[in-house]
Amino acid sequence: MIQIGDEQIYRQRDHDPSHRVRVIAIDTSKRNPRYEIEFLDGETAGKRENVPERRLRGPWSDVHRYDARMADWERVTAFELTDIEERAVGFVFEALIPDVVAELQWSPCTTDIVDPARLEPLIGIPVEELLERVESMTADDDHPMVSPEGTLLIAELACGVNPIPILDLVVEDERKYREKAKRGKTYTDHRGEERTSDPEWEYSWYLERGRPLHELLRGWCGHRAVSMQERLAAAEAEVRRLDLLVTRLIDQLRENGHSMFADVIAEVHEEERITPANYRPVVDRPLKPSETPVRYIEVPRRRWWR
DSSP states (O other): OOOTTOEEEEOSSTTSOOEEEEEEEEEOSSSSOEEEEEEOSGGGTTOEEEEEGGGEEEEGGGHHHHHHHHHHHHHHTTSOOOHHHHHHHHHHHHHHOOTTTEEEETTTTEEEESOHHHHHHHHTSOHHHHHHHSOEEEOTTSOEEEOHHHHHHHHHHHHHHSHHHHHHHHHHHHHHHHHHHHHOOEEEOTTSOEEEOOHHHHHHHIIIIIHHHHHHHHHHHOHHHHHHHHHHHHHHHHHHHHHHHHHHHHHHHHHTTOHHHHHHHHHHHHHTOOOHHHHSOOOOOOOOGGGSOOOOOOOOOOOOOO
């Protein structure tokens, strides 16, 4: 607790230089106390101000450690992410990186690496290599903390290691945008009335916010993963389309009096269906002589006369 007569570290903003001040009075009449201070050094010596507690950063005896800490923080937070990059990072961390492994700090998008051993398989590289590539510092809890640039790199590496969950979420998000761009979005306004947004506005919002996010995430996942996911999704959709078409044809055959032929087609369609369980070829061991089935072949007797 700050007392009258204490010498404190004063900073108006986080990145301002530290000043030595003395507390000469405390105003506790309001909910948040304010402090009357006097500057002790330099050109501002003797100047007095009434300031909130947040500008007093600790005992002056701790100024060297505090200044070093703030210098590290300024170095680590010098890299700034764009809005789209911040949203993409949040997308990836929520899907792939638990808080007990690495915790995302939203202001200013640094990452506290809680469990380096568990993070390494999620990003595909050792944490030591990550710390060598980006700015970092030791957090108050003694965990490594990487800069926003490091946070961006963690998200990109995680997408490369495990791209399919991210691509599935991107496709699902695109489906939602597509419905909004067709029919608008139904919402309840401040008066409790149900309204529908303009589809044109929803499409413009998608172009501004949705598509850049989706393209960035696809870029992190890589062309090979994107291509594989699209081919797999297209193949599954085509199977569903053909399955419905065969069902319609079988129903039509029954309606036209060809029920026996329809039953045959339905049975063959089901029995010969290609699934993951029967697609892979099965390699059996060679049969032992005792297991080889015996086949009797009748050979016509050869005549010795003509």
